[in-house]
Amino acid sequence: MEFHFYKYHALGNDYIVIDPNKTKVNLSEENIRLICHRNFGIGSDGILYGPFFHDNSIHLRILNPDGSEAEKSGNGIRMFSRYLVDAGYITSKEFCLGTLGGKVHVEFLDGKGSQIRVDMGPVTFQSQQIPVAGPAREVLNEELVINNRRINITCLSIGNPHCVVFCDEISRETAVELGAAIEHHADFPKRINVQFLKVLDRNNIQIEIWERGAGYTLSSGSSSCAAASAAYKMGLVDNKINVHMPGGTIRIDIQKDGQVFMTGSVTQVAKGLLSEDLWEQIIK
Incomplete structure (x- = not known):
């Protein structure tokens, strides 16, 4: 199975989006560290893993580069919301997103989601x-x-x-x-x-x-x-x-x-496929 990834940054804070609906991967602590590593992997400040659909809403997991899981990330929420627009999951101007730290309300201030307002609670x-x-x-x-x-x-x-x-x-x-x-x-x-x-x-x-x-x-x-x-x-x-x-x-x-x-703001950086060499290291 091909490993699709998407990369965004919010004012220099960069995350990789991995969509479980497109790529099945074991995000163990070791694999997270490898993917986020700036020399041996893609390189990022973390992984945004989702969307997951349950309880009539969209949910997100936020994974730190040391393999731990974060409850909430303001930049991560904005970047993931932009991905949902880019991937066609969201077409409305506003929606709610579930995180480990609670639900947040997201509003897109322009058509493509490059400016986003979030009610952080x-x-x-x-x-x-x-x-x-x-x-x-x-x-x-x-x-x-x-x-x-x-x-x-x-x-x-x-x-x-x-x-x-x-x-x-x-x-x-x-x-x-x-x-x-x-x-x-x-x-x-x-x-x-x-x-x-x-x-x-x-x-x-x-x-x-x-x-x-x-x-x-x-x-x-x-x-x-x-x-x-x-x-x-x-x-x-x-x-x-x-x-x-x-x-x-x-x-x-x-x-x-x-x-x-x-x-x-949010900026899309890249989208692509992981090479076979790195994919083989990840699936071990």
């Missing part, structure tokens, strides 16, 4: 729901010691866990230096995504991202939602925020009822 700062170890509380502006450095963090979930580090200055080097240590800290039993955040003004923030299971990332939709929500919760920004990342900018709108909306 509400956020919670409650430690039990993120989760964060310790007593039940909202995790706001707490001190954490990492690599003998004291940092202030705010943690939240938007269907997946996030740790926001407020900084006067941010850099890729800081994200790489501290990201893995924060991700794997004992306070975070399910590991955690990390954003290093600098407030530019009331409507603009800048972030560097360390993504759970993927590492340093040029952009992230759920990280943009988390960082904007944390800054809003702390009173540092208004409810309409442009999130600036190395890969580009995402618009976040936070409504009075707590719903978080994300608007961003």
Whole structure:
């Protein structure tokens, strides 16, 4: 059986779409690592596996390049939604998509799905729901010691866990230096995504991202939602925020009822067939 794949990026964050209705493959941890490897495989920040159809809706699995499974990905949702348009699964302007982190509402802002708005749902700062170890509380502006450095963090979930580090200055080097240590800290039993955040003004923030299971990332939709929500919760920004990342900018709108909306772009990169050499390694 031929192995079809489709590749997209959202502001430099790239994913491979594998459609189980077209390609049957054992996505073991080993195979996921191989497919996502940038030297030995196709290369990507993860795999979007779907669509699956049940409960009268479309569902998606989001697989990290280390073989783990993510509950939700803002960029992944937008890229997969674009694939559904390209493949002819979706012809309407709006639809609902099921993820491990809950259902989201997707709206296409143009005919081909290159600009997409997603209702990412509400956020919670409650430690039990993120989760964060310790007593039940909202995790706001707490001190954490990492690599003998004291940092202030705010943690939240938007269907997946996030740790926001407020900084006067941010850099890729800081994200790489501290990201893995924060991700794997004992306070975070399910590991955690990390954003290093600098407030530019009331409507603009800048972030560097360390993504759970993927590492340093040029952009992230759920990280943009988390960082904007944390800054809003702390009173540092208004409810309409442009999130600036190395890969580009995402618009976040936070409504009075707590719903978080994300608007961003998607670009199709490639579609093709896996070679017999790599296919033989995968099916072993």
